[in-house]
Amino acid sequence: INFILGKEGVGKSWVTAQSWLLLEDKPLYIFLPAQDFSQLGKSDIESFLIKKIIEQTNDEENQITVTKWEDRFKKWRNDSDENNINLLISIDGINQKPDVDWYRIIDTIYHLFKNKKVKILVTSRTTFFNEKVKRKFTGDYKIVTVMDWSEEERNEILLQKEINPTTLTTSVANSLLNPRLLNIAISLFDKQKIQNIDELDVNRILLEHIRQMESERYEEITYSEFLISLQTHAQEIINRLVKDEKDDLNYFKGNLNAVAEGRFFEVIEDDLNSYKLRDEGLCFSLGLEIVLQLNRMKRNGKNLDDGLAKIIEPINALDKTSDIIISSLTILIFEPNYYSREALTALVSCFVSLQNTNEAYLGYFSIIVERKISDFINILEELCLNGGNQPNFNWVEKSIICISYTSPSWLYIEVQIKKWLQYYSLSPEKKLSSFSKKDDKDRLNALEKNKAEISEKLNKLSSVEKGLISQLTENEKDIDTLVITAFHIIAGKPLASFAPEFTKWSFGCSLNSSYSSPHKDFISLIRYNLVDWANTRMQLLHEAKILSSSDNSSVAQWAYVRILYATGESSDAKFAEDLAKQLRTDASFGGWRRIEYYCSTDPCDPESLEPENIFKTNQMCKEIDVSQIWNDLNQTSESLLLHDIQTGLARFRPKEVILKHRELITDILCRAKYPFRCGIINIDQHNLLFTKEHVDRLLDFYKLNKDSEIFDGLTENDKNFVNQFSIMQILPFIEPIQQVEILMSFKKEDNVFSNLIEIMESVTVDEFDQILDSKLQEHQLLNLLYYANTKEIALTEKYKLILKKYLVSDNSFIRTQVFRAISIYDNIDLLNNFIKINWSGLKTDANNYELFYGSLLWLLCAKINLVDEETVVAHINPNIYGNTTEYLSIIGLRKIALAIDSIFKVIINTNIDFPDLEIIENLSLKRNVTSFFSIDRREDNTNFEKNLKLLSESGEDFEKRHKNQNQQFDKYISYLKTKGADLILNGMLPEVFAHIANSAPELKNEWFITFSNLPSIHVPKFYNFILLLAYTYSEDDAQKAQLLWDKIRNSDSYTNITIGHEELPLKQMSIWRNKNRDLNSYRFELLDKALSDQQIYSHVLAAIVNNNETIIYDYVNQKINCVEPSQIARGILVAGCLDENSLSEELFNTYKDFNGIIGEAYKASLYMYERNVWSKYWFTKMLSTEDNEEFWKYMILFIKIVDLRFYKWKSSLSNNNLLFRKFYQSYRNDISNRCKKWQKERDKKLFGSEPPNPIYIYLQG
Secondary structure: OEEEEEOOOOOHHHHHHHHHHOOOOOOEEEEEEHHHHOOOOOOOHHHHHHHHHHHHOOOOOOHHHHHHHHHHHHHHHHOOOOOOOOEEEEEEOHHHOOOOOHHHHHHHHHHHOOOOOEEEEEEEEHHHHHHHHHOOOOOOOEEEEEOOOOHHHHHHHHHHOOOOHHHOOHHHHHHOOOHHHHHHHHHHHHOOOOOOHHHOOHHHHHHHHHHHHHHOOOOOOOHHHHHHHHHHHHHHHHHHHHOOOOOOOOEEEOOOOHHHEOOOEEEEOOEEEEEEEOHHHHHHHHHHHHHHHHHHHHHOOOOHHHHHHHHHHHHHHHOOHHHHHHHHHHHHHHOHHHOOHHHHHHHHHHHHOOOOOOHHHHHHHHHHHHHOHHHHHHHHHHHHHOOOOOOOHHHHHHHHHOOOOOOOOHHHHHHHHHHHOOEEOOOHHHHOOOOOOOOOHHHHHHHHHHHHHHHHHHHHOOHHHHHHHHOOEEOOOOHHHHHHHHHHHHOOOOOHHHHHHHHHHHHHHHHOOOOOOOHHHHHHHHHOOOOOHHHHHHHHHHHHHHHOOOOOOHHHHHHHHHHHHHHOOHHHHHHHHHHHHHHOOOOOOOOOOOHHHHOOOOOOOOOOOOOOOHHHHHHHHHOOOHHHOOOOOOOOHHHHHHHHHHHHHHHHOHHHHHHHHHHHHHHHOOOOHHHHHHHHHHOHHHHHHOOHHHHHHHHHHHHOOOOOHHHOOOOHHHHHHHHHHHHHHHHHHOOHHHHHHHHHHOOHHHOOOHHHHHHOOOOOHHHHHHHHHOOOOHHHHHHHHHHHHHHOOOOOHHHHHHHHHHHHOOOHHHHHHHHHHHHHHOOHHHHHHHHHHOOOOOOOOOOHHHHHHHHHHHHHHHHOOOOOHHHHHHHOOHHHHHHHHHOOOHHHHHHHHHHHHHHHHHHHOOOOOOOOEEEEEEEOOOOOOOOEEEEEEOHHHOOHHHHHHHHOOOHHHHHHHHHHHHHHHHHHHHHHHHHOOHHHHOOOOHHHHHHHHHOOHHHHHHHHHHHHOOOHHHHHHHHHHHHHHHHHHHOOOHHHHHHHHHHOOOOOOOEEEEEOOOOEEHHHHHHHOOOOHHHHHHHHHHHHHOOOHHHHHHHHHHHHHOOOHHHHHHHHHHHHOOOOHHHHHHHHHHHHHOOOOHHHHHHHHHOOOOOHHHHHHHHHHHHHHHHHHHHHHHHHHHHOOOOHHHHHHHHHHHHHHOOOOHHHHHHHHOOOOHHHHHHHHHHHHHHHHHHHHHHHHHHOOEOOEOOOOOHHHHOOO
16 A cells, blocks of 8 residues: 655646656556445445456456456465555545545555555645544554645746746745646636736636536535635634734634545644644635625625725734735625625725735736726726825836727726816815815915906906817816826827827816816826827827917917917917916016026136126125134024135136135134034145145144043044044155054044045155164054055065065954955965965955955965965955956856855855945956945835934034944855855956856856746845846847846845946946947837936947947937937937947037927037036146146036046046045045935936826837
8 A cells, every 4th residue: 555645736646647657567547536435335445446446447347347356356365476466545635534434444555555556646635644544543554645736846847838937926826836726826817717927816826726626526615615615714713803803813623524524624733623824825715705795784784995904904913904905805806796886986996095905916916907907997087086195006007007009998087088178166265275274264265266266357358268168077076086096007009199188287287276186297297108199299289279379368378388288399489488478477486596696607618708796796705704604513594605606706707705614724823622623524625725834733633632621521532533634634745754644643533534645645665664673653653554454555575575575464444454465465475375374265354454465475475376276266265256366267256156056055055134324335447456345224224214314413423423333234244254255245347257157157047947937035045146147148149138137127235336437336337338239229218218318318428438328329429319308319319328420519619499209308418518528627727737726626526517427537548646646535535426416316307307207208109
């Protein structure tokens, strides 16, 4: 006897059948379902078996046949030949008939055929066998356990059916590990009951499972009877919840009908007389009960919303309400006998009001919506008219948005939307704030004013306009939300057929609009339409003629202006602007900018003439009280004024503004305590203007004891900060040897800033050796080594001895600088000394810089053949992998690839707790430079209350927060090291990773398969590596590269990697670094979908940095040859993001007189382009002078307009200008801050104007 055991649906019966099919000499096979044994008598086993054999062999049932089989049984019992099996008996599903005495039956059959001529296979659920058979049965038997599919097996089966397993929700994916449910799911596809993966849901599978139970004719239970059983259990659970009986909530007493065990119920292992309702069965049964109750309420004329609320109230305690409602919707939609529109409305109304719904259901919910779109579109209307502010309103809206205009469902939607666009409101409350009190005096006054305005408009209407009103339907509910929703639904679809309704809506909107009326949405909808813009414009202009008559009132004419603006076409916009000027009765607002008030011409434009108002501004400058500037962290009117007038005066009155800044510097250097601290940090960009007195004064500060009363009230951190910042200001004015003396004077606890050392200049070799001769304390040696490495001081014998001596220093930071020094000089003697200490980069207690430079030394040793590559790979830390390509052969790189692969396996199998930090790693494009990390709070985890606290954060609180964040980051690094997953934190340049991956093609292919099938939960861990692999493929396999880029489209990384001074995201570098033109369609799509000027600029900058401007030229040419104005506008905007070139200048000349969206894009593009050109001009002027005041003047103009393109062209213009070299650090931060400011401003614009809702761009094409 062989017992085939396992859970329900794992394929036990299939295993028995396969056992027979796989036999070479197939015996007689008799299949006996458990139901066949229900009426079996106590002594009928042999005759029962003979009867079943006769039935299944289609033999005649008579005494001769019975006798024949009795004789065969006797022969088989007495035959000792074990070579052949004569009979294979399969008893299937004994747990389905728990009342049968299975021990007796199996034992009887066992003893009937004790020899091996007859084999017996018995299938059972494991729990039942253990409880009812195993303990009693004493014969010989074997057990075969059948398990669920593994994830790999399930995925392989799904892929064979062209179903992508990575798109499954977690609940569906887990349920499909069960072979029976997997088979049901696949059969739904095969029978075309479902068309796409979103239609697959656990509830749908369970419903089909119940139907299949009936179709397979399980005894004693029908489909409807089983549903009733589920309902009964649901009612009992609800009763328990009402009584607050939550213990063993879903456990029941009684002998569970065998067929019910499995997906819905399961037996309690330690008590076969008890069973429980499984989680999926719980949701399904409660969902069924809700549907049945709603239909009962409908029959009895009850209020379904109130009734549903009462049913849901106790169920809420389960924290599964949204899952249960989804179950209800599934049963309602896919079981026709239960469907009613009233029940659907009640369920949806309930669902949209729930909190914390599971977004994983959204795709499936969309399928439900489309199945009953004729009812859902009406439900959506009601939701919108009631404000559309329900927590899950977007579920219904998104579901309908997703329906294609080619779908049969679209007809229902189109009809309703045309109806919605003909609603209008004459309610005077429309313009009032919903927050104002009913009896508020101002509100009542505003109400009367609105009534009068509406009445006046109605009285002035022409006969044509009155005819239009007669075609509209008045509705005083929230029609603005309804219309915005309508615009969202039709975005990205043909719009021409809606032209009559657009015209009527525009008229109704002009008659009585509010601040929430969708003017901008309408303009965006029409402007960004790429499906049928030309036809829509033609139809709109045709329909809108009715509004254009001069006999019409301003209501129709403003409606006409709106339509003309919306097309985006230049001539339409020009006409609209002229008409609007005639209609406008109020004076135009000049704007909030004050810059032109101080300098009416642009001071940064080299061709600007001196403005008339500069004289007045100069007088204002003279009157500024500098003692009121920079005394604390707050801005004063004086500091704001000086900031605003500084650029204009630097251009046209430099002497006067320089005098004012020197006056300010003098005032700051006479301050004490906090005002001194705040002043010092703000004058760094102006140290070019220091006089000898200023320098001497700061030197005196440096010599002061920190306990001086000047520093009273400052924290130790602030004192150190002020001291070092003061020194940094004066370093350009003193000799290099004096600079080093100051460096050596710092105390151990001072923690010298790296920026300070970078500003310092190099001493001579002799001077350096003299310093080495002095008796240096440990912290002095550390500072000196850092200085020598930064300035790359030449290696002397004396210096070499120092480096050898401290190779094994106990101080990790000194070791780090020694390793760094040796890496600079490539000295074989020093490298051999390093080899002797047998340092390993795999120890976890070293700091990251030591691990980097120590590993770098091993790579250097490999490059000059001092050690073999295998030894090197065994000694280096993963944080150096990104630097290996310069030092290792293909064989060595393959070893690195294998090491990376091992780490990938660790990462994918390790649950990693990521910190609540935003971690940014900047990779330098320079060789052998460690990456720079910056950390801050994650913006998405900062709520309103936290934001308020941050705005009022004191300096001390700021320091404390950053200290905590740094400690949290250090713990995170240590945590990753202990997990063996610290590679997550170490980015690589794309081409480096490509070299490594290409050294091991089979691993590269494995990584592609792994990453492309990676569940979404693991994507953030591998985000950056997916981008790197995408770049690797981008050279010769655009399709795979695009698949990988798309893989991370809706995901975020736990470490954001940027590259170079431009701080370009790794994603952009990955996409734009290669010259493969097969990628252009993908790149162009990214530019097409960019939602702001900054997003466009970021892509173009990545192309510039990677010398791929020609690709951008192709894109621009493609766009300006389009029909749609929005497409042309995008091409023009892109042209402005480029560096100087003839194509951009030609476009500016072509489109300079255009209006509409093209004209707006032209202005924004020219603004970006010109300022880049001007910044080059002022930068060249800076490099052409050796006069401090002139340099400062040009620098002020330069930093006002410079952007990230500077880092690309800087080297081509640079010379050995002394002032640039000495003072660059003083205004380096100002360049960075200006670039960030441009980023923020461009992020708020698209084509120079307010960006549209993304839906109008994403859904195009």
